[in-house]
Amino acid sequence: MSASMDLDLLRHLTSLPGLSGFERPVADFIFGRLAELGLDTRVDTIGNVTAHIPGSGPRLMLIAHMDEVGFMVRKVYQNGFLAVQRVGGASQHALSGQLLHVWADESPLPGVVGVLPQHLAMDVLPPPLEKVYIDVGASSREEAFALGIRPGTVITHAPTFELLNKKMICAKALDDRIGCYLLLHLAERWHNRRPECELWLAFVVQEESHLGRATLPVARAVKPQLAIGVDATLAFDTPDLTDGQTDVALGEGPAIKVMDHLPGTLWGFLGHEGLRSHVEDVAEKSGLPLQREIVAGLSTAVAPLPFAEEGIATAALSLPLRYSHSPVEVLHMDDVVTADNLLEALVGSTWPLDRILRSSPRGRRER
Numbered sequence: 001m002s003a004s005m006d007l008d009l010l011r012h013l014t015s016l017p018g019l020s021g022f023e024r025p026v027a028d029f030i031f032g033r034l035a036e037l038g039l040d041t042r043v044d045t046i047g048n049v050t051a052h053i054p055g056s057g058p059r060l061m062l063i064a065h066m067d068e069v070g071f072m073v074r075k076v077y078q079n080g081f082l083a084v085q086r087v088g089g090a091s092q093h094a095l096s097g098q099l100l101h102v103w104a105d106e107s108p109l110p111g112v113v114g115v116l117p118q119h120l121a122m123d124v125l126p127p128p129l130e131k132v133y134i135d136v137g138a139s140s141r142e143e144a145f146a147l148g149i150r151p152g153t154v155i156t157h158a159p160t161f162e163l164l165n166k167k168m169i170c171a172k173a174l175d176d177r178i179g180c181y182l183l184l185h186l187a188e189r190w191h192n193r194r195p196e197c198e199l200w201l202a203f204v205v206q207e208e209s210h211l212g213r214a215t216l217p218v219a220r221a222v223k224p225q226l227a228i229g230v231d232a233t234l235a236f237d238t239p240d241l242t243d244g245q246t247d248v249a250l251g252e253g254p255a256i257k258v259m260d261h262l263p264g265t266l267w268g269f270l271g272h273e274g275l276r277s278h279v280e281d282v283a284e285k286s287g288l289p290l291q292r293e294i295v296a297g298l299s300t301a302v303a304p305l306p307f308a309e310e311g312i313a314t315a316a317l318s319l320p321l322r323y324s325h326s327p328v329e330v331l332h333m334d335d336v337v338t339a340d341n342l343l344e345a346l347v348g349s350t351w352p353l354d355r356i357l358r359s360s361p362r363g364r365r366e367r
């Protein structure tokens with residue numbers, strides 16, 4: 001079992017720009033790491049990366065998403081300022097005054113989001129997205145164009161990576177580079193061993209813009225019997241959210257999802273009961289804390305998998321995260337290490353496939 005974190009790996013993963021639909025820098029890095037380990041690694045037409053670790057037992061696919069929320073240039077004003085289009089649910093609350101990276105070229109141009117001077121901002125609400133503008137220092141549209149900026153130019157949060165009180169990590173894009181980190185870390189430990197399952201690691205695109213649709217071609221290619229998503233979820237442990245809809249908190253272990261749901265839609269996820277129960281059993285036997293999650297307002301890349309192929313038993317493991325979709329997302333290192341150890345225990349233990357698939361809600365003790 002691992003006892004610590006590879007902070008350099010996570011720092012690097014979060015520093016990469018991977019706007020939804022433009023994940024190439026993240027995919028290239030992940031592909032390189034997996035190929036270096038000698039794993040059979042593939043990239044599909046839309047950019048999903050999968051790697052196979054042969055073993056014995058059922059076909060298990062672990063999934064993380066590579067993309068992050070952000071923006072793109074919608075148009076360039078005559079005076080050189082940029083209008084933005086939001087891609088995915090980037091935080092609007094955290095937008096004014098932010099430092100952003102504008103990817104007109106291989107290396108980013110710094111840009112700042114315009115903010116009304118406080119002297120003039122008494123009783124003024126933050127502007128709607130249509131009024132938000134970015135200042136890259138260009139004085140005219142021609143100057144911005146000469147910098148390589150066009151409609152569609154990718155914009156990401158500028159990277160940060162700080163330790164808070166030596167136990168929490170603050171960075172952009174922890175959602176879901178933390179999942180990518182955990183899967184890569186697992187690959188490093190298992191590339192020359194045989195797990196108790198046929199293991200596939202899937203790094204998917206466009207979760208922040210299209211939820212789980214990108215996971216479908218991967219499921220078609222891999223045909224897993226079991227799938228577990230590894231992603232971030234909302235923590236409700238800050239002063240503004242205590243007594244919120246869940247008790248999920250940092251430092252209490254990863255969360256196992258019972259369900260999630262996007263209000264006003266029929267989109268969401270109900271975890272497979274047998275697989276969830278197996279994950280809970282393995283955590284309990286390994287002495288690893290796990291929280292249960294029932295949450296409205298978000299969903300994940302694994303949401304379509306129960307209905308993919310001939311039906312896939314699917315579970316979702318979530319790392320509690322504060323300030324989601326902002327440039328200062330925060331998670332607890334203990335939760336990462338626990339998730340790491342839990343994935344290790346799952347991959348290394350035998351899979352009672354019949355019991356998992358036939359598990360019924362009746363006759364099992366409630367925790």
Ligand SMILES: [Zn+2]
Nearest residue numbers: 175176231232
């Ligand atoms: Zn996510």
